[in-house]
Structure formats: C-alpha cells, structure tokens
Amino acid sequence: MSSSFQIDFSEAGATQRIIGIDLGTTNSLGAFMDLTGPAIIPGPDGEHIVPSVVAIPESGDPIVGIEARAMLTTDPDRVIYSVKRLMGRGLDDVKEELKLFPFRIADGSESVIRLTIGNKTLTPPEVSALILKQIKTNAEAFFNETVDQAVITVPAYFNDTQRQATKDAGRIAGLEVLRLVNEPTAAALAYGLDKRKEGIIAVYDFGGGTFDISILKLHNGIFEVLATNGDTHLGGDDIDNLLIAVALEDIQSEWSENIRGNQEAVQILRKAVIEAKEQLSFAPAVKLSLEWRGKAYQRELSRDVFNKLITPVVDRTLTPCRACIADANVTVEQINEVVMVGGSTRIPLVRTAVEALFKAKPHTELNPDEVVALGAAVQAGILSGDVEDTLLLDVTPLSLGIETMGGVVSKLITRNSTIPASAMENFTTAVDGQRNVLIHVLQGEREMARDCRSLARFDLKDIDPMPAGLPRIEVKFLIDANGILSVTARETRTGKEQSIEVKPSYGLTDEQVEAMIEESIEKAEADFIERQVREARVEADRIFKAVDKGKQNQAWDTLSDDEREAIQKVYNELILAYHSDYYDLIRDKIHELDQVTRPLAERMMNTAVSVALEGTKIE
Amino acid sequence: MITCWQCKKELEKGLFCPSCNALQSPPTDYFTFFSLPRHLSINIEALQAKFYDLSRKLHPDKYSRKSETERANSTAATAVLNDAWRTLKNPITRAEYLLAQSGLEIGEQRSKDVPPELLDEVFELNMALEELRHGDQSAKVELATAREKFQAMLAASDADLENLFVKHDAESCPPALAAIRAVLNRRRYITNLIRDVDKELS
Numbered sequence: 001m002s003s004s005f006q007i008d009f010s011e012a013g014a015t016q017r018i019i020g021i022d023l024g025t026t027n028s029l030g031a032f033m034d035l036t037g038p039a040i041i042p043g044p045d046g047e048h049i050v051p052s053v054v055a056i057p058e059s060g061d062p063i064v065g066i067e068a069r070a071m072l073t074t075d076p077d078r079v080i081y082s083v084k085r086l087m088g089r090g091l092d093d094v095k096e097e098l099k100l101f102p103f104r105i106a107d108g109s110e111s112v113i114r115l116t117i118g119n120k121t122l123t124p125p126e127v128s129a130l131i132l133k134q135i136k137t138n139a140e141a142f143f144n145e146t147v148d149q150a151v152i153t154v155p156a157y158f159n160d161t162q163r164q165a166t167k168d169a170g171r172i173a174g175l176e177v178l179r180l181v182n183e184p185t186a187a188a189l190a191y192g193l194d195k196r197k198e199g200i201i202a203v204y205d206f207g208g209g210t211f212d213i214s215i216l217k218l219h220n221g222i223f224e225v226l227a228t229n230g231d232t233h234l235g236g237d238d239i240d241n242l243l244i245a246v247a248l249e250d251i252q253s254e255w256s257e258n259i260r261g262n263q264e265a266v267q268i269l270r271k272a273v274i275e276a277k278e279q280l281s282f283a284p285a286v287k288l289s290l291e292w293r294g295k296a297y298q299r300e301l302s303r304d305v306f307n308k309l310i311t312p313v314v315d316r317t318l319t320p321c322r323a324c325i326a327d328a329n330v331t332v333e334q335i336n337e338v339v340m341v342g343g344s345t346r347i348p349l350v351r352t353a354v355e356a357l358f359k360a361k362p363h364t365e366l367n368p369d370e371v372v373a374l375g376a377a378v379q380a381g382i383l384s385g386d387v388e389d390t391l392l393l394d395v396t397p398l399s400l401g402i403e404t405m406g407g408v409v410s411k412l413i414t415r416n417s418t419i420p421a422s423a424m425e426n427f428t429t430a431v432d433g434q435r436n437v438l439i440h441v442l443q444g445e446r447e448m449a450r451d452c453r454s455l456a457r458f459d460l461k462d463i464d465p466m467p468a469g470l471p472r473i474e475v476k477f478l479i480d481a482n483g484i485l486s487v488t489a490r491e492t493r494t495g496k497e498q499s500i501e502v503k504p505s506y507g508l509t510d511e512q513v514e515a516m517i518e519e520s521i522e523k524a525e526a527d528f529i530e531r532q533v534r535e536a537r538v539e540a541d542r543i544f545k546a547v548d549k550g551k552q553n554q555a556w557d558t559l560s561d562d563e564r565e566a567i568q569k570v571y572n573e574l575i576l577a578y579h580s581d582y583y584d585l586i587r588d589k590i591h592e593l594d595q596v597t598r599p600l601a602e603r604m605m606n607t608a609v610s611v612a613l614e615g616t617k618i619e
Numbered sequence: 620m621i622t623c624w625q626c627k628k629e630l631e632k633g634l635f636c637p638s639c640n641a642l643q644s645p646p647t648d649y650f651t652f653f654s655l656p657r658h659l660s661i662n663i664e665a666l667q668a669k670f671y672d673l674s675r676k677l678h679p680d681k682y683s684r685k686s687e688t689e690r691a692n693s694t695a696a697t698a699v700l701n702d703a704w705r706t707l708k709n710p711i712t713r714a715e716y717l718l719a720q721s722g723l724e725i726g727e728q729r730s731k732d733v734p735p736e737l738l739d740e741v742f743e744l745n746m747a748l749e750e751l752r753h754g755d756q757s758a759k760v761e762l763a764t765a766r767e768k769f770q771a772m773l774a775a776s777d778a779d780l781e782n783l784f785v786k787h788d789a790e791s792c793p794p795a796l797a798a799i800r801a802v803l804n805r806r807r808y809i810t811n812l813i814r815d816v817d818k819e820l821s
C-alpha cells in the first residue's frame with residue numbers, strides 16, 4: 001500500500017527478511033542478521049532452542065518443542081523425536097535406527113517412510129515441516145512481520161535425497177528455501193574466521209545424529225571448502241543408546257525384569273542417561289538412577305568408565321577426519337584452526353581426541369548448539385546483500401555417477417568438486433527404433449551400482465524411431481549450489497529438448513509435496529487472518545510514526561484548524577481499529593488517514609524543498 | 620547476431636550485456652570461458668586469481684534477488700567456471716580435455732593395453748606379485764623397488780609432457796597432440812601399476 005508519508009520514512013523499501021534455520025536432530029533454532037552480527041531468534045517463552053520433538057495430541061494442533069518433549073515420558077506413542085535420521089531415507093537404510101529408536105513405521109513405506117504418531121500418519125518431511133513452522137511462527141512474532149524465506153542447514157554429508165527432503169520440509173512449512181547450507185561451513189561463517197586473511201581451518205561437527213568434518217581454505221573473504229567427509233548415522237544419540245543398553249542390562253540382572261519393551265520406562269531412562277552424560281562433562285562421576293513402578297535402580301558412572309564406553313564412538317569420527325585431510329591435500333601442520341560444533345563436542349574425551357589429531361587447540365568460544373544457526377543467518381545476510389565481500393564455495397560430498405554395463409558405476413562428477421558443478425554425457429540407442437533410454441543415477445564412492453545410493457531413474461522418452469546408434473542425446477547433469485541434482489537432455493541432431501520422466505528412488509514426488517502444501521494452506525486459513533492483522537498493524541505503526549513526525553514539522557502549523565481536526569479524528573479511529581481483529585478495518589482507516597494527511601505531506605515536501613533551496617542560496 | 624535475453628540489444632564477447640549488464644547464458648568451452656588461447660602451458664596463479672574474481676561475480680549467492688532467468692544463468696555460469704577451473708588447473712586433465720576436443724579421447728579401455736616398452740617391467744612385476752600371493756615375503760622388496768622405478772617413470776613423463784606442451788603451444792601441431800596422448804596413456808597405465816603394488820603392499 002502506498003502512503004504519501006513513506007517519502008520520509010527511513011524503513012521504507014526495506015527488503016524481505018531471510019532467516020537462518022538450524023534444523024537439528026535433537027534441537028532446532030532460528031537466527032537472523034542483526035546490525036551487529038548474527039543473533040538467535042527467541043521463542044515466545046524466551047527459550048532459544050526448539051527441541052526437534054513433535055507430539056500429535058488426540059485432538060487439536062500438533063505440539064512442537066519443549067512441551068512435546070515433556071510428553072515423551074507420559075505419552076510416548078504420540079511423540080516423535082530424532083526424525084532427521086529418517087529424512088530422505090528408505091526402509092533399508094534405517095534398519096539400525098529402527099532397532100534403537102521407537103519409530104513406528106506405517107504400511108506403504110517402500111519409497112517414503114511413513115510414521116505412525118498417535119492417530120496420524122506422517123512422512124519425515126511433514127514432521128520436520130512442523131518444527132520449521134514453529135521457528136517461522138517464533139520469528140514472525142519476534143519481528144512482527146511475515147517471514148517466508150529461509151536458509152536451512154543440512155549435514156555436509158547429506159546426499160541428494162536427504163537434501164531434497166529438507167527442501168520439501170521447508171516448502172510444506174510455507175518457507176521458500178533460498179539455500180541449503182552445510183552445517184560445518186555455516187559454523188565457519190559464524191566464527192567470522194574471515195578476519196584471518198589466509199589460512200586452513202577444519203570444522204569438526206558432532207551433533208545429535210550426524211557427524212561431519214570439513215576442511216576449508218580462507219582467501220580474502222572467500223571460504224573455499226577443500227574437502228568434506230562424515231557419517232550420517234553417527235551422533236550423540238549413539239552415546240545415549242550405549243548408556244541405555246548398559247543400564248538395561250544392569251536392570252535386567254538386578255530386577256530379573258526386562259523393561260526394554262516398555263516405551264515409557266525407556267524414555268525415562270533416556271532422560272536420566274542424557275542428564276548423566278551432560279553432567280559428566282563437568283563432574284568426574286555421576287549417579288545414574290531410575291525409579292520405575294516402585295523399584296529403584298542406581299549406579300555410579302565415573303568419567304573413566306564413560307570414556308572407555310564411548311571410545312569406539314569417538315574413534316569412528318576420526319576415520320572420516322583422516323580421509324578428509326588426505327582429500328583436502330593438506331597436512332595436519334598446515335591446518336591453522338579447528339572449530340568445534342554440535343552438543344557432543346562438550347564431551348571432554350571428544351575435545352582431547354580432536355586436539356590430539358589436529359595438534360591444535362579447538363575453538364569453543366561460541367555455544368556449540370547455536371553456532372550453526374548463527375552461520376545460517378550469515379549466509380542469509382550474504383543472499384540478501386547485507387553481508388558483502390564474504391562468499392562460500394562449497395563442495396558436493398559424494399561422487400555422482402550412472403550405472404553402465406554389468407552394474408558398474410561410471411563417475412561423472414567426483415566428490416569434493418566445487419558446486420555448482422556439471423557433467424555432460426551422450427547417450428544413444430542399442431536397437432533399431434528404440435523409443436526410450438533409461439539412465440540410472442547414483443551417488444557414492446563404490447564401484448558397483450548396488451553399493452551406491454540410488455537417486456533416481458531418468459527415462460528419456462519419445463525418441464524418434466531411428467536405426468540403432470543414430471540418435472544422439474546429450475544429457476546434462478547439474479548439481480546446484482544446494483547440492484541438489486537436476487537433469488536435462490536434448491537430441492543434438494534436432495536440438496530439440498528431450499522429455500524426461502524422473503522416478504526418484506526415495507523421497508516424495510513433486511505431486512506429493514504439492515498435496516502437502518495444499519493441505520497446510522487449508523489449515524493456514526486461520527493463520528492467514530492473523531498474519532493480515534499483523535501486517536496491517538505494521539502498516540499502521542508506520543503511518544502513526546509518520547504523522548507524529550509530521551506534527552513536529554513547521555508544516556503542521558500552516559494547516560487550517562479543520563484540516564488538523566480531520567487528521568486527529570481519523571488518527572483516533574485508527575487507534576481504535578488497531579486493537580480489533582478486523583484487518584480490513586485497519587486498512588480502511590490507514591487509507592483514510594493517508595488521504596486526510598495528504599495536504600500535510602505536500603506542505604512538508606515543499607518546506608523540505610524550500611529549506612534545501614535556501615541552503616543553496618546561502619552557499 | 621546474438622542478443623541479450625533481457626534488453627534484446629546486441630551482445631559482445633563476455634558474460635554480461637554491455638547495455639543492461641544482465642548475466643547471459645555462459646559459453647561451455649573452458650578455454651573460451653576464461654578467454655584463454657587453446658594452449659597447454661598455463662599460468663596457474665593468474666588462472667586462480669581469475670577463478671576467485673569470477674566466483675565473486677557469478678556465484679548464485681549474488682543472484683538470489685534476481686529474476687529466474689538470471690538465477691539460472693548464474694548457476695550455469697558458475698558450474699562452467701568450477702568445471703573449467705577444476706579441469707584446467709591440473710595439467711593431466713587439461714591435456715585430456717584438449718585431446719577429447721580434438722577427437723583424440725583417451726578411452727577407459729586403452730589403459731589396459733600394455734605400452735610395449737613397459738612389457739619387461741610388467742612381466743617382472745607380475746612374477747613378484749604372484750610370489751607374494753604364494754607367501755614369499757622376500758617379493759616385497761622387489762615390489763618396493765619396482766614401485767620406485769614406476770615413480771621415476773611418472774616423474775619423467777611429467778617432464779615429457781611439459782616439453783610437449785611447449786611444442787604444442789608454439790606450433791599447435793597435431794603430431795604434438797598425438798605424442799601427448801601416448802604419454803598420457805602410458806602415465807595412466809603406470810598409475811594403475813603403482814595402485815596395484817600399493818594394494819598388495821598394504
């Protein structure tokens with residue numbers, strides 16, 4: 001809406017806000033670029049962190065965050081956590097997860113996992129969308145404006161399908177995902193290490209459910225990722241599960257009772273175990289205890305025993321680190337700084353192991369739970385143009401290839417290539433009159449297709465019937481800046497675009513995502529009204545401010561009494577409308593106030609001009 | 620006449636429209652992209668500086684508020700930039716790229732053909748590998764010696780390549796290209812031998 005007062009309103013023309021979101025396995029949070037640097041967006045209760053936990057109550061809206069987490073011990077069947085472990089995965093991929101986590105898989109989960117939560121069935125992107133929506137809502141309340149653009153972080157080692165699933169989650173939540181940025185790279189941005197002009201840095205990111213290592217080169221504000229490695233099945237959750245397993249064994253021998261199958265008991269134990277783990281970062285020993293149906297279990301856990309227990313988990317992070325150093329083609333001595341990210345890096349044994357490997361004292365100044373979100377906000381600032389001179393050159397973590405004769409993979413784009421990256425490949429037909437060519441695209445480092453991750457099958461359709469070998473179809477594989485693949489094809493003789501049908505091996509089809517967006521739009525009807533009111537109020541605030549300013553101006557005194565009264569009357573009416581829920585009423589009054597203040601605006605303009613002219617004369 | 624997608628005015632060489640500054644669809648040839656002559660000897664420092672400079676100008680991060688066409692052009696241009704830098708910075712992939720463009724592609728299978736001048740070495744190597752597989756640990760010494768020899772051959776082929784690059788750039792003659800192709804084939808074969816030895820020794 002145009003208001004004549006916007007001429008001298010400093011916030012006019014402000015561009016749309018982009019927020020940064022860390023969508024974590026255990027916790028999620030949002031951040032934004034403040035004038036002084038990245039800052040966390042608080043929730044309505046002042047809490048920063050939104051636990052990545054979703055509860056579906058018997059009736060009413062889904063519950064996200066702390067409240068949902070509290071329901072884990074009272075109503076575990078209605079609650080889901082660590083859903084990030086299932087993002088973009090098929091049933092075969094998560095066999096191990098299913099043994100350790102209380103995921104309840106619904107029927108029809110072949111290509112997309114469907115989870116039973118209470119009386120609902122949801123896919124992992126839909127659950128993640130609920131978490132994202134909570135952060136969006138928090139941000140909108142905090143800024144008092146609509147927020148619909150975001151940068152979302154993903155583990156660097158996420159494959160194409162997992163990235164696509166994250167993007168889908170954003171879309172379902174009503175967010176335009178402008179960029180997926182890798183978590184370790186985001187952390188490097190947050191540390192503002194570009195103050196150092198040149199250097200090599202390593203980022204060790206050990207989160208709740210994933211492990212990443214990235215090595216970057218800094219060069220005059222350019223963050224160039226040299227190599228990345230990781231394990232998307234490894235995180236602090238694994239440490240919790242180890243401790244739970246030990247406790248369950250103790251309990252079985254002490255009580256002669258197996259409580260493994262009781263979700264409520266296991267969740268209470270999980271809570272106790274996490275507390276014990278956290279305390280052990282500071283205390284040399286803790287007591288781990290569980291009370292359950294009148295029985296009590298207690299054991300002392302020393303840090304020494306804890307360290308012994310988790311050494312295999314910590315060691316599993318060191319193998320990718322060594323591979324990454326080799327891939328980056330640097331020596332340990334060349335690495336100037338090491339940055340620690342993720343809650344699990346609070347564990348003293350993890351810090352010792354990292355220090356020993358990299359021969360450098362790791363950076364721990366920033367809160368490891370917040371650093372990724374802060375980095376996402378910096379990336380949002382880069383996209384909006386607020387942050388200049390900083391640029392991120394990231395890489396694809398996995399090689400991309402196609403299946404050839406005998407199930408062998410022919411690599412087209414090798415891992416650690418800077419993205420965007422592309423590759424061209426020519427295809428032809430094998431028999432006369434062949435109309436289709438099928439291309440199986442995979443991601444991974446192994447030689448055989450069966451050992452790599454199947455991304456999709458692309459069906460080049462409607463090829464003009466020709467003798468075998470005559471058609472020349474040029475297929476272009478493009479990995480974009482988000483690490484997501486797209487494929488286009490054209491017949492080079494005719495130059496005509498070749499039609500392709502994509503059959504993703506895992507994940508949602510475009511149609512499915514659209515349907516989910518539709519559904520959320522229907523639900524968003526109420527949200528819509530609320531948003532309209534909020535936006536109208538922002539507009540009203542703007543005009544109030546402008547009118548108040550106008551009253552201070554000498555032009556105000558040149559108005560007639562009638563004019564001044566008319567302005568004051570509408571001004572008061574807008575104040576009343578402001579506190580109603582009728583956004584159209586607020587808008588009407590804004591429009592009216594805009595009309596009656598037009599003489600004031602014109603005179604203010606004239607005064608401004610004459611003052612400026614006077615200024616010129618004097619000079 | 621090639622025209623700008625946005626203002627429809629005529630385009631000159633370069634990625635940006637001289638009239639409206641809109642980013643155009645990029646050329647796909649790596650040498651053209653970097654405005655380089657089709658030479659095999661390249662000043663890597665200068666190319667790297669150009670790579671960073673163009674990254675700042677072309678990267679999709681700089682276009683997130685622009686039109687869909689310009690965003691797509693940015694992704695396409697940055698992809699060519701990255702592909703070109705990755706290929707050209709390494710003398711081997713650089714030569715392979717130029718060979719492929721001249722229709723002298725090095726096929727995967729060709730590396731399995733034994734270059735005749737290596738026949739004696741390969742014969743001895745296979746004997747040593749066979750002995751090791753049958754438990755003769757003394758063969759390890761032979762393998763280590765063979766490895767050193769192959770490494771020396773690689774270094775020699777690097778020197779050969781450098782000379783051939785200069786020759787190619789001076790005359791841009793097809794015989795030089797054919798010779799380069801022979802050296803690359805040999806090189807690939809030797810690299811495979813070293814890999815096989817390492818596999819046995821580890």
Ligand SMILES: [Zn+2]
Binds near residue numbers: 627
């Ligand atoms: Zn133009």
